[in-house]
Amino acid sequence: MDARDLTPRPTRRKPGEPRRSRPVQVAEAIKSWVVEQGLSKGDRLPGETDMIARFAMSKGTIREAMRILEAQGLIETRTGPGGGSFVGEVSAERARALLGNYFYFKNLSIRDIYEVRRALEPELAASLAGQLDEAALNGLEEVINRYPEPARTLDEEREQHIASLLFHARLADHAGNELLGFLIGFMAQILSDLTVDRQLYSPPNIELWKRGRAYQLELVDALRAGDGKKARAIMASHMETAQGLMEGQEAQVLKRFIAE
Amino acid sequence: MDARDLTPRPTRRKPGEPRRSRPVQVAEAIKSWVVEQGLSKGDRLPGETDMIARFAMSKGTIREAMRILEAQGLIETRTGPGGGSFVGEVSAERARALLGNYFYFKNLSIRDIYEVRRALEPELAASLAGQLDEAALNGLEEVINRYPEPARTLDEEREQHIASLLFHARLADHAGNELLGFLIGFMAQILSDLTVDRQLYSPPNIELWKRGRAYQLELVDALRAGDGKKARAIMASHMETAQGLMEGQEAQVLKRFIAE
DNA sequence: TAAGATTTGTTCGTATGTATC
């Protein structure tokens, strides 16, 4: 392994730019070094003492840099012999969390989310027709059948909402297109969070439960039959009614909030 | 400000879960503390010495925790009197970068990206009809007119591709729906990166330039006229031809690669 | 301009924890 001098050059920064601390600079340097070397998942990075020598920085600075890369999901670190830091793929879960931080401040409306869902989910449904094996299809049906009856308590109601979104997340997991799959999974998650945070499951809505369940069963049939057009149509229709019902819930919550 | 004991409790971890280092635990604790307190953008966090006391941890550990939060875009830190760490909104730019890390490993195809673009961009176009003021419309035209003539050099060709994607990013900036806007901006960026990385601008493609430019001019007209249906149709058509041409470029690159 | 106060930034030496052999 080459041991070039990796000391970060004192790059000029534009007046507007915030000053970049050394740990940040080191993290950037390590990142581009990894890319240059063409390292990939699982490959080992130089150890702490090695880094200290290469970058001519103290242990503390190096460690802060490593924590930065770790927070972004780019490396993983283990102690002990054979330990050290390793290149790690960013997991879908972490990517969802990081992206979720961005939208945390944005106060998305149900309408915003469904505008995107209505455009994407039917495409996914169509692309999946005839592509799923029996195990996958059974897995979907298992999720649907977790709640064969209308909810009796508020807790059950909440669980039903979440299970219904889980159905879409499962569908997304099987997407051939990873971009499409990720986006749909992400939306299922923020809807899940919103539902819980804003208690969109209250008051109970039997209509939503009945329609949602029927659509999902029909959809699985169409997927099993390999009928892409039908799958797309069912999903499009499902999205439309779900949006209407969810916006209704959102309005109720707002009303409740104002009334207090 | 209350000074409760925030020492992280030694929470049991499941056998599968990787061990969480103290900086990570502290970062999580700070994050949920901020949420509990209802702090928002610009609010100040306790200083380093304060944190050291609250968490009963060393300075280094606290600092590593802060770097983790900083890497996620959740806080910003300044030195000097009146300095310290502050709650900061995650910028769109940072969110794009973090999400880009996830897809870095995934090797998306042009087809994958356009499957999503074809579903989303027409929606954006339609939603923007009649919504943009003259300044915004002129801004869009300025981008289009950066390259009124076909490229003469490879460098110009690359710049034209990127400017064309910038047009879409600008459009996305004006979206009323922040989710939709972010996603389209993100796709413009990864396409931009892919174009440069894989040299998808080579060989020069006059057809792509001519059609793209014509579509964009028509689109701005439709937006100015407030004709949503027309805007949607133009964008849908634009996406379809662009996908075809870009997949052609991708195939050429592949061929060139095999031939070598 | 200069000095002083405040707050983060960086270093180094040492000790401890953890996983492998």
Add this chain to the structure above:
DNA sequence: GGATACATACGAACAAATCTT
């Protein structure tokens, strides 16, 4: 269980940035 090879954590001292006077 002991030796080894790693990361992890602590504390005290010093440096740098920035605001105020």
